[in-house]
Amino acid sequence: MGGVLTIVLKRLGLGLFTLFIISVLIFGAVELLPGDIAEAVLGQGATKENVQAMREALGLDKAAPVRYFEWLAGAVTGNFGVSLISQSPVTEVIAPRFANTLFLASYAAVIAVPIAILLGVVVALFRDTLFDRVANVLTLTSISSPEFFLGYVLILYLGVKTGMFPSIATLNDNMTFLELLHRTFLPALTMVLVVVAHMMRMTRASIIALLASPYIEMARLKGTPGWKVIVKHALPNAWAPIINVVALNLAYLITGVVLVEVVFVYPGIGQLLVDAVTKRDFPVVQACCLIFAATFILLNLAADVGAILTNPRLRHPK
Amino acid sequence: MTGKKKDVLLDIKDLRIEGYSDEKWIEIVHGVDLTLHRGEVMGLIGESGAGKSTIGLAAMGFARDGCRISGGSIEFDGMELTTTSEADRRALRGARIAYVAQSAAASFNPAHKLIDQHTEAPVHYRMRKRLESQEDAMELYERLRLPNPRDIGFRYPHQVSGGQLQRAMTAMAMACRPDLIIFDEPTTALDVTTQIEVLAAIRDIVDQFNTAAIYITHDLAVVAQMADVIKVLLKGDEVEEADTETMLKSPKEDYTKSLWAVRSFQREQKSRPTGDAVPVVSVQEIDASYGPTKVLDNVSFDVYAGMTVAVVGESGSGKSTTARVITGLLPPDKGKILMNGEEMPPSYKQRSKEELRKAQMIYQMADTALNPKVRICDIIGRPAQFYGGLKGGALKSRVDELLDLIELEPSQYYSRFPPELSGGQKQRIGIARALAADPTFIICDEVTSALDQLVAEGILKLLDRLQKELNLAYMFITHDLATVRSIADEVVVMKQGKVVEQGPKDVMFTPPHHPYTDLLLSSVPEMDPNWLTTLLEERGVDNVGEAADV
Known part of the structure; x- marks a missing residue:
């Protein structure tokens, strides 16, 4: 297992390096936003003195590289600065929103991942039958519809017409866990519909790719029933690509949910980011982007480790 | 009914199999008959495309994807496999008819331990409990002279050598004590020295349990060691069948004779140029x-x-x-x-x-x-162009010349693609x-x-x-x-x-050889049906494995 640990450490190091590059890009992108930040924050009625004072308060009079390293030094110690809008520390602004996003993503993932893999196995077993085709058409339809459209369709049928679930997913502090699940069901379902197809089709494809291997034929010639051939003989060898796609989709659940949050008025990090961009709250923008980048890197690292752990050649060296 | 009729284990009549290619079904096995008695070993030999494996699999009522059994009958111990349900056919596989594949390295599932793959069929058929079956596996490993028979099963396929895997696969085929085993080129992928161990192991175990077997190979010398009866196939048709001795001594058909004759090509040996010639x-x-x-x-x-x-x-x-x-x-x-x-x-x-x-x-x-x-003319033309700087007409005539050299008609092959x-x-x-x-x-x-x-x-x-x-x-x-x-x-x-x-x-x-050269030379199977027996006696039966490690 020593080998696995070295690989993980190497990837972690590479991940940190990537994160550093991304931080430069994010900082540069924010710099490129048109207009003066102080003016944008203060509005049109601000006097020159006010703007100047604001610039100094924000440190905008310093050169960009100096500001970048000051920001980086803060970020490394967990201090992302102060939000320009609320004047509270960025971490305090982001933390509850990020927690909400993580909650919604986990909710969707807990439903989507098992369904996708199970469905993938089942369609692999019944490949080229009517069931396979119907499942393919349905999942492809759901993946090709924009999230906001899916969201509105769900609101119309499950929210407005039947009244089974609330259309708006606002939260408050004294909700029970069950209420929380009920309240956020529609956004979670929307996201499930968006990600299931990708994972299911990868599961199906990686299993079917293995069905021509000699060990699958051997399993059949031992009299192993069809479902067991798939579950016991094909699936354990198909994990690596499946895990990678699952990780990619999990990352999407965290970083790609802006539209869903807007449709359902859900107080997640996506909405926060959009607000912050329009209001030029650049410390918040930078912190959000960095969190998204770190999420991607960590989930991909997890996928690599998962792929290694499911490969018997790496798990049990000679 | 006579006693002899009862003795028949597998009776294939007029077997026809079709393969799907270019969007139509083409017959690839054209009415082959095959009768196998209990405890008998039949060798199926022929070149690639002869339909050996296809017939072997058909004996299990199995056709690969893209193949189908289109006619004839396959009667296994009184059960007609072509008409019975898929569930009944599946219940025979692994239990009463087992299969040993060409490449054990590819045919063992890399994700599971050997012994777990071994116990799968007996446990599935409720013939043995898991632990009993493991115990049985270890005993079979020992009979097949695998090293550390009590531990080797707990390894993964990639941790075991090719020859050992092939023996473990033979043990796996024995797990349910089948009446019939199909060996599909089990030693083709092995070195000669390893091949001997596997051949000896297979022959012993088939003898001990009186299992009938169909032994598929393209190697005549190997089949001579293993089979009681040999059937020669060519492009999905039977050429002839006879017991091993007869087949080796006096083959009837020209095709069989040509197979036997292959090994006779020998060109005259040249010796090094004398004087101060410089080696190439x-x-x-x-x-x-x-x-x-x-x-x-x-x-x-x-x-x-x-x-x-x-x-x-x-x-x-x-x-x-x-x-x-x-x-x-x-x-x-x-x-x-x-x-x-x-x-x-x-x-x-x-x-x-x-x-x-x-x-x-x-x-x-x-x-x-x-x-x-890439077209043939470009495959051959590319080096001529790169090294010789040929272009246009000169290049074309060079390619034609080269095609002539390798005895392929230039006009016919010039612009074809390799898969054709x-x-x-x-x-x-x-x-x-x-x-x-x-x-x-x-x-x-x-x-x-x-x-x-x-x-x-x-x-x-x-x-x-x-x-x-x-x-x-x-x-x-x-x-x-x-x-x-x-x-x-x-x-x-x-x-x-x-x-x-x-x-x-x-x-x-x-002779005399270096001991390793000697081992290599003596390990090459010979046409003599007693070759393996004699060789094992010379080396001492119990240490075939060690002999190969010299």
């Missing part, structure tokens, strides 16, 4: 390694113009690595390569076009060595591509081992003719000693990266 290639004290692993240790030999040096040894002995060093694909750690007396730069990147032109290669798998999307050709034709294109550079030295890396014997013989004859006409020097990498006998002038025996012995062929094939 001189390998001098080469050490080489892949990363930290040393794979060649002080390898030296010379190849003279017009002569063939065969480099033999088991897999992993460093034969192909030597070729990689000569061509500059793997720069050596130490030593040098001389061509016509001039030292070559170690890496191909530093060699000039002229230096590269002199040494060309022909590969084992013509299938993968030719780009399937047979295996032997593809290998000829590989030869033409090497010749296109106008080399003085050609490395032939197992060029005949993927081919049927008759086709292989054609390739050997062609190479021999080209050598005479063009005064080429060959380095022939092979593990097949029959090929060595037929074409080599000198032999280099390699083991674990070292040259253990080298010399002229006649000397090498005459």
